[in-house]
Each structure stands twice: as C-alpha cells, then as structure tokens.
Amino acid sequence: MLRPPLRLPQPFRRAASTAGPGRRLLLSTPIFYANGPPHIGHVYSALLADALHRHRGLRGAGPSRLSTGTDEHGLKIQQAAAAAGTSPPELCARISALFHQAFTQAAVSFTDFIRTSEPRHCQAVCHFWNALQERGALYKGTYEGWYCTAEEGFLPESQLTERVDAQGCTHKVSVESGHEVHWTKEENYMFKLSAFQDLLQKWLRDNPRAICPEPFYQRVLCWLGEDLPDLSISRERSRLQWGIPVPSDSTQTIYVWVDALVNYLSVLGYPETHGEWWPAAHHVVGKDILKFHAVYWPALLMAAGLSLPERIFVHSHWTVRGQKMSKSLGNVIDPFACNERYTVDGFRYFLLRQGVPERDCDYYDEKVVKVVNSELADALGGLLNRSTAPGINPSNTYPCFSETCFPKVVDYRETEALGRAAAEDYEFVVSVASLPLRVASYFEDFQIYKALECIALCVRQTNGFFQRHRPWKLDRKDPSEKLWLDTIIHVTLECLRVYGTLLQPVIPHTADRLLSRLAVEPEERLISNLTFLPRYNGKPCPFEGRQLGPDTGILFHRLEKSSQHQIENKRL
Ligand code: MSP
Numbered sequence: 001m002l003r004p005p006l007r008l009p010q011p012f013r014r015a016a017s018t019a020g021p022g023r024r025l026l027l028s029t030p031i032f033y034a035n036g037p038p039h040i041g042h043v044y045s046a047l048l049a050d051a052l053h054r055h056r057g058l059r060g061a062g063p064s065r066l067s068t069g070t071d072e073h074g075l076k077i078q079q080a081a082a083a084a085g086t087s088p089p090e091l092c093a094r095i096s097a098l099f100h101q102a103f104t105q106a107a108v109s110f111t112d113f114i115r116t117s118e119p120r121h122c123q124a125v126c127h128f129w130n131a132l133q134e135r136g137a138l139y140k141g142t143y144e145g146w147y148c149t150a151e152e153g154f155l156p157e158s159q160l161t162e163r164v165d166a167q168g169c170t171h172k173v174s175v176e177s178g179h180e181v182h183w184t185k186e187e188n189y190m191f192k193l194s195a196f197q198d199l200l201q202k203w204l205r206d207n208p209r210a211i212c213p214e215p216f217y218q219r220v221l222c223w224l225g226e227d228l229p230d231l232s233i234s235r236e237r238s239r240l241q242w243g244i245p246v247p248s249d250s251t252q253t254i255y256v257w258v259d260a261l262v263n264y265l266s267v268l269g270y271p272e273t274h275g276e277w278w279p280a281a282h283h284v285v286g287k288d289i290l291k292f293h294a295v296y297w298p299a300l301l302m303a304a305g306l307s308l309p310e311r312i313f314v315h316s317h318w319t320v321r322g323q324k325m326s327k328s329l330g331n332v333i334d335p336f337a338c339n340e341r342y343t344v345d346g347f348r349y350f351l352l353r354q355g356v357p358e359r360d361c362d363y364y365d366e367k368v369v370k371v372v373n374s375e376l377a378d379a380l381g382g383l384l385n386r387s388t389a390p391g392i393n394p395s396n397t398y399p400c401f402s403e404t405c406f407p408k409v410v411d412y413r414e415t416e417a418l419g420r421a422a423a424e425d426y427e428f429v430v431s432v433a434s435l436p437l438r439v440a441s442y443f444e445d446f447q448i449y450k451a452l453e454c455i456a457l458c459v460r461q462t463n464g465f466f467q468r469h470r471p472w473k474l475d476r477k478d479p480s481e482k483l484w485l486d487t488i489i490h491v492t493l494e495c496l497r498v499y500g501t502l503l504q505p506v507i508p509h510t511a512d513r514l515l516s517r518l519a520v521e522p523e524e525r526l527i528s529n530l531t532f533l534p535r536y537n538g539k540p541c542p543f544e545g546r547q548l549g550p551d552t553g554i555l556f557h558r559l560e561k562s563s564q565h566q567i568e569n570k571r572l
Helices: 040-058 075-083 088-105 119-134 193-206 214-225 256-261 287-303 335-342 344-354 365-388 423-433 435-444 448-469 479-503 508-517
Strands: 025-028 064-071 112-115 138-148 153-155 160-164 170-174 182-191 234-236 249-254 281-286 311-315 318-320 361-363
Touching: 025 040, 040 064, 040 088, 040 281, 040 311, 040 318, 040 335, 040 344, 040 435, 040 448, 064 088, 064 256, 075 088, 088 112, 088 335, 119 256, 119 287, 182 234, 182 249, 182 287, 193 214, 193 287, 214 287, 249 256, 256 287, 281 287, 287 311, 335 344, 335 365, 344 365, 344 448, 344 508, 361 365, 365 448, 365 479, 365 508, 423 435, 423 448, 423 479, 435 448, 435 479, 448 479, 479 508
Parallel strands: 025 064, 025 281, 064 112, 281 311, 318 361
Antiparallel strands: 138 153, 138 182, 160 170, 234 249
C-alpha cells in the first residue's frame, strides 16, 4: 500500500529571481556520463546553467550554488571500461577529471562537483531508497522488456524500429538514439510510478512555468496523458555490478537513473542539511533527459516525501554541419580545441548567442568566426576603440554630458530638436535604458540567446549613433562643439558600461576588460545597481570626469578564417 507523500508538491513558489532578496537557490547541470570525454553539447548544458548562475549573482538575488558532476555507475560505464581494457573506477576517475577540467577552462562557475561514486552520494542514494521502501512505493516483480544500454532504460515498442546491418541481420534499435536494444527479463524492484499520474498532472497544471520553454511543458503534459506504467528501478547484480547495491538486497543494483537523480540532493547534504536549500532548485537539462527529470524525478521525490524542484529548463541539441554528433561519424567536437581556436569567451558567446533552447542548432567553424568577429570584435570592440581613441578622447576620461546638447524631452516624436540630439538618438537611448529589464526577463524565461540578440542590436545602434554624429569632425577648440563632442562620448561610454555589465554572465573575461578600461570598480558592476545615463534624468553620474582605466589593447581580436576545418577533423 502506497502511503501518501508526507509533503505533496507545495504551492508553487515564484521563481527565485522574482522572489525577495536573500533567497537561496540551487542551479544544476545534469551530471555527465563518465564513458567518454566532454563534447560541446555537454559544455553548452553547463554554460546555460553558468550564465543563469552568474546573472543571478550579479542581480544580488541571494546566495546560489551551481552543481555539476559525473554520472559514473551503470552498464554503459561498465561496458565502456571493459572495451577500453580498464576498470570502471579508473575510467571514471580519468573522464571525471576531464569534465572538471573542461568546465573550469570554460569558466563555468560551479560551486559543487559531485561524482556518483563518492561515499557521500552513495549514502544519500541508500537513504533515498529506504525512504521509498518505507513509504510503500516499491514492490518486487518480474520485468521483461527491450533494454537500451546507451540510454540506460527500457523502451516501449512505440519507441523501437528495425535496422538491417551490413551482413543482412535485422536488429531492433531505439528510434530516438539509433542504439540497439536487447530483450531483458529479470526480477526487479518496481516503483509505483502509475500511482503518481494524477499528482504529476496537477503539479504541472498548477505550475505552468515549472517546465520551460513552453513546448517542453506541453510535451510532458502529453506524456502524462498517456499510459504511465510502473518503473523498474533495480537490476540483477549478476548483470550489473558497477552500481550501488539495494540496501536490503545485495542481489540487486539500484537503477542508474535513480542513483543519478539523487545527486541533486546529495550535493546539498541529504539527508541532513538539504532542507536549507531544497526545493529551491532549478535544473538545466537536455531534451533527451526530460522524461527522467519531469516525470520520474518528481514522482520519486513525492514518493520519498520530498517537495518538487521549482523549475526545469530544457534545451535542445547541437549538430555539426547538420549531422548529429557521434563517435562513429567522427564529428564529435572537442571543447578544449574550441577554446583554443575561438578563445573561451568567443566560444561561450557563440554557444549562448546561437543556442535556441526550443530547437536543435548547428555548429560549424565559419559560423562561429562570423558571429564572433562581427559582434564581439567589430561591433563591441570597435565601439570601445573608437570612443576611447586618443584622437577623439585625448584626456582619456569619461567626459561630461551636456543637457543643452541632449535635453530631456517628454516625447521625442512631438518635440522639435532643441539641442543637437536627433529623434533617432532619443529612440536609441530609450532602447538602451530598457535593456537591463529586458535582459533579466529573457534570463528568467531561459531565453538567453534573445537577451544577447537585444544587446547586439543596441551595440549596433550605438555604433550608428557614433557614426551619425561624426565626432572626429568636431572641433574640440570650439566650446560649443566640445560640449557636443563630450556628450557623444559620454553617451557611448555609458552604453558600453551597460553592455559590459550585462555581458558579464556570458563573456566574463572580455566584460571584465571592458569595464576595467571604463574604470568601473568591481562594486559598480552589479546588474542590480545598473543605471544608464543618469545625467539625462538630471541625476549625478559618478563616472563623469573620471580617468579611464589603462588601455590594454584590442578588446577582442578578430578570428582568422581557417581553410581546413581543423577542429571538426580532430577526432575525440
Ligand atoms: N548522465 C545523464 C544525466 C543524468 S542527470 C541526473 C546523461 N548524461 S549525458 O552525458 O549523456 O548528457 C548530459 C547532458 O548533455 C544532457 O543534458 C544532454 O542533453 C546534453 N547533451 C548531450 N549531447 C548534446 C548535444 N549534442 N547538444 C547539446 N546537449 C547535449 O544524460
């Protein structure tokens, strides 16, 4: 008999960033299979979570943690170790270190790195299992079905198809991944997933923002409208030794997905200290693991008497020149090589600027070069260069803004230009002033690429403003010309300060150089305190008259075009 969960899903709390200050939040990436080195898809998952984490930190939204790590148990790892002629612990230690290194190099601001082979995690999983058992959520039964080792799961007939190999033999394979499945029959512990169907539906109906973006929310609702069979959550130990034994039955190994999902609790010190953070959790996951996070995980949590995470952010996949990345095609892209070729910030910018969560996105070298060169090197770097060039700004200061040249108007469309600013200048100032809020709202909705699109547009507008007024033609010796020249530079530097501040979560190193050049002190870099052009609103500007920081050269060097696709031909 399944007793009702101690705590059913609580009334949905507002997302952390809309709640009051000081609220804690755990952000998480999935934990990565330790059967092969990291590729750019893995780094993308981690960068999305990192950008959310950094953005939240800069908004002073309260303490947050970013957890990541490696998923080390299961048949997949056991078989990969055997194929590599090594032991699972040795393989996991090596691969886990590579993930750690890849994320460190990509400037992922993780605070916790968990390995599922660690004792703290194994203890948490055993405790979680016991909670499921004690609350009557498990029973023993014979399970048979098609098992896909690559996906570590049983698949229904509807998700299978047939493939004929070179020898003419027919194999059953997964529609989703193309990997072969094997008929498996064994005694397992079963989880009463079916008992949670109504509660899961209610949770989602009550919390329409729990799964974001919207198409994925709809997808989960659809799954929950279909048959939801109970889930096999252990394997016979004789078949799978590399995993955590069922606490009260050493002939069984805990299913790797139950083991892996509990990582979100074990990083928080479950079962002792997790309550200080849980359930204020936001999980970033790829679309392929949505069912595990949006159906199995919430059901397991309810069954164990725990509350549900607040939000699940879902992203799609990267392809390479239109093809799925795969070892057999030899087109798996190495993130270390990408950082070297495009720089860490260049590659971060590309992935976050071009990655659209709702659909798969395509990587190829020419595209990275084009995006990074036009938006970071030319538009942003060029703007800084032009507005700080000694010919234009010989005193190397943040010059003064003149209200006479750029007077405040109530409605620029109805006002004859009084000063020297034109209607389109007013329009562009309005658009930059609203940028921080627009960016925050896109981050909140997991649309980071749209935030970057808005910033890129504003950068283009600022270049247009600068170009339109040709400050290099103004005569600094003429007092009225000088006022206008200084105002043009002041407005441009104010824009750059806003862009540098808002870009910190995405290109932290470049943003730091930009802000240092503008002499913006570390405590002045918070998004929460970001004001734009206070002088236009008659308020003092702390930057006015300030000496600029040292000129450390070009902000972002243009990337060379490459004739061969060095990175794509480098096999992992
Ligand atoms: N170990 C499980 C997750 C357990 S979380 C409790 C797993 N690992 S994985 O290494 O296969 O994938 C980790 C993440 O990388 C997933 O979010 C997955 O969607 C993402 N990606 C894997 N390939 C990808 C692309 N080609 N593109 C973008 N993300 C990709 O699943």
